[in-house]
Amino acid sequence: MSFTNKLSRPTWVLLFAFIAFIALGMPDGLFGVAWPSMRATFGQSHRSMGVLLTSSILGYAFSSFFSARISQILGLSRLLALSCLVTGMTLFGYTLVPTWWALVSIAVFLGIGAGAIDSSLNTYMASHYSERQMQWLHASYGVGVSMGPIIMTTALAATSTWTTGYRIVAFGQIILAVLFFANQRIWEPTSSQANGEKKLHEYDTPLRETLRLRAAYISMALFVIYVGLEVTVGHWGYTFLTEARGLAPETAGFWAGSYWITFTLGRVLAGLLTRRFGVTRLFIGGIILGSIGALLLLFNPFSAASLAGVALVGFSLAPMYPALMSLTSKRVGAEHAANTIGLQVSISGLGGAVMPGVMGFFAAGIGVEVLPIYLVGLFIVLFGLFKSA
Numbered sequence: 128m129s130f131t132n133k134l135s136r137p138t139w140v141l142l143f144a145f146i147a148f149i150a151l152g153m154p155d156g157l158f159g160v161a162w163p164s165m166r167a168t169f170g171q172s173h174r175s176m177g178v179l180l181t182s183s184i185l186g187y188a189f190s191s192f193f194s195a196r197i198s199q200i201l202g203l204s205r206l207l208a209l210s211c212l213v214t215g216m217t218l219f220g221y222t223l224v225p226t227w228w229a230l231v232s233i234a235v236f237l238g239i240g241a242g243a244i245d246s247s248l249n250t251y252m253a254s255h256y257s258e259r260q261m262q263w264l265h266a267s268y269g270v271g272v273s274m275g276p277i278i279m280t281t282a283l284a285a286t287s288t289w290t291t292g293y294r295i296v297a298f299g300q301i302i303l304a305v306l307f308f309a310n311q312r313i314w315e316p317t318s319s320q321a322n323g324e325k326k327l328h329e330y331d332t333p334l335r336e337t338l339r340l341r342a343a344y345i346s347m348a349l350f351v352i353y354v355g356l357e358v359t360v361g362h363w364g365y366t367f368l369t370e371a372r373g374l375a376p377e378t379a380g381f382w383a384g385s386y387w388i389t390f391t392l393g394r395v396l397a398g399l400l401t402r403r404f405g406v407t408r409l410f411i412g413g414i415i416l417g418s419i420g421a422l423l424l425l426f427n428p429f430s431a432a433s434l435a436g437v438a439l440v441g442f443s444l445a446p447m448y449p450a451l452m453s454l455t456s457k458r459v460g461a462e463h464a465a466n467t468i469g470l471q472v473s474i475s476g477l478g479g480a481v482m483p484g485v486m487g488f489f490a491a492g493i494g495v496e497v498l499p500i501y502l503v504g505l506f507i508v509l510f511g512l513f514k515s516a
Contacts, residue, residue: 139313141260144248147207148264149271150303151244153296154218154237156275156387159362160380161289163369168289169227173491176362177484182231184476186238191246192473198247206243208307214240215300222290222297238476246472249452250465258406258453262398265449269391272361273384280380337466342458345516346467349451350475352509355482356417356502357444360386362483363490363498364437367424371496372433382434386441393445406450410513413450417443418506425499440502458516 166175190197190210198206217236224230252261275296282292337343365383368374374382397409404412420439423432455471456464482505489497 137255139310141256143204143207143307143310143313144252144264145267146303147211147244147248147307148267149274150211150214150300151241152268152271152273152387153275153278153299154214154241155358155361156272156384157279157292157296158275159365159383160276160279160283161292162362163366164283164289169230171227173366173487173495174484175227176487177480179231179234180358180362180480180483182234183238183241184480186235186240187242187245187476187479188238188473189242190239191242191476192469194243194246194250194469194472197243202311203247203251204307204311204313206247208304208311210240210243211300211304211307212240215297215304218293218297218300221293242472242476246469249472250468253452253455253464253468258449259398259401261449261453262394262401262446265452266391266394266398266445269387269394269445273387273391276365276380276384276387280377280384283380284377332462332466334466337459337463337470340459340463340467342516343463343467343470345512346451346455346458347470347474349509349512349516350448350471351478352482352505352512353444353447353451353478354475355478356505356509357448358479359483359486359498359505360437360440360444360502363486363495366490367495367498368433368437371494371498372427382437385434385438388441389438390441390445393442394449397446397449401446406446406453409446410450411510413443413445413447414506414510414513415443418503419443421499421502421506425503436499 162176166172169175194206201209213236217233217240220233220236221230224233248264252264256264275292278295279289279292282295283289285291361383364386365379368379368382369376393413400409417440420436420443423436423439427433452468452471455467459467486498486501489501
C-alpha cells in the first residue's frame with residue numbers, strides 16, 4: 128500500500144498529515160449523535176458524559192505530554208500508525224463492553240491515540256509549514272468530525288443501534304494504521320530540511336524553564352477554554368436540537384453534522400484569508416460571530432434560528448485553534464514553542480472533558496436550554512484571555 132514518489136516528499140507529508148487529522152476527527156463526530164442512545168444503553172444520566180470524557184482525556188493528556196519523546200523513539204509515521212490502531216481497537220471495544228464502567232475504563236485508550244496524533248503533528252506542522260497550511264490541517268479534522276454525525280445518523284436509521292457507527296469508523300482507523308505503517312519513508316528528513324534554519328521542535332529548552340513563563344499558562348488556559356467550547360457544542364448540539372427545540376432525530380442529526388461541516392468550510396476559507404487578514408483578526412472575528420450564533424440559539428427569533436445558530440457557531444470557531452497554535456511562538460518565543468505546544472495540547476483535553484461535563488450538570492439540573500448562555504460565557508472568557516496574552 129505504499130505510494131510512488133510522483134509528488135514531492137513535502138507534499139506527501141502534507142497529504143498524510145491531513146489524512147491523520149481526518150482520522151482524529153471521526154470519533155469526536157460520532158459521539159455527539161451517539162450519546163443519547165449510548166446513555167440509554169447503559170442506563171446513565173446526562174451527568175455521566177463528564178465521567179466518560181474525563182477517562183478519555185486522561186489518556187489524551189498523557190500521550191500528548193510525552194508525544195515528542197515517543198515520536199523520537201518510534202518515528203512519526205510509526206507513532207501515527209500505532210495511534211490509529213489503538214483508536215480503532217478501542218472503538219471496537221466500545222461496542223463489546225457489557226457495562227458502563229468497562230466503557231469508561233477503555234475510553235482512556237481512545238484519548239491516548241488522539242493525543243499522540245494531535246500533539247506530534249501540530250509541532251511538526253508549526254515547524255515546517257505555513258499558517259495557511261496549519262489552518263488546512265485543522266480543516267482536515269473538520270472533514271473527519273463532519274463525517275461522524277452522518278455515519279452515526281445513518282447507522283441509527285438503518286440498524287437502530289449506535290454500535291454500528293462505531294464499528295464502521297473502527298474499521299477505517301485500522302486501515303489507516305496499515306497505510307501509515309506502509310509509508311514510513313516519506314517522514315524521513317531530506318538534506319534540504321536538515322540544512323535549513325532551526326525548527327521549533329529542534330530546540331532543547333528544559334520544560335521547567337517554559338513553566339516559569341506567564342505566557343505559557345495563558346496559552347494553556349486559552350486552549351482549555353477554546354476546546355471546551357468546541358467540544359461542548361459538538362457533544363450537546365444534537366441533544367439541544369432534539370430536547371429543547373423538538374426536532375426529529377434525523378433532522379437534528381443532519382444539523383448537528385452541519386456544525387462540523389461549516390466548521391470545516393470555515394477552516395478552508397481561513398486558510399485562504401490568513402495572508403490578507405492575519406490570524407489575530409480571524410480569531411477575534413470568530414469570537415464575534417460565535418457570540419452572535421449563541422444568541423440566535425438563545426432567543427430563537429425565527430423558526431430556523433437554532434439551526435442557523437449551530438451552523439454559525441461552527442463557522443466562527445473554525446480558525447481559532449490553528450490560529451492559537453500558529454501564534455504560540457509569538458506568545459512564548461521560539462525556544463519555548465515546542466514545549467508550550469505540547470503543554471497546550473496536553474491540557475486542552477481538560478476543557479474537552481470538563482466543559483461538556485459541567486454542561487451535563489446544568490442540563491440535568493436546569494435543562495439543556497441553558498446551553499446558549501453557557502456558550503456566551505465561554506466566549507467572553509476566551510476573549511479576555513486572548514487580550515491578556
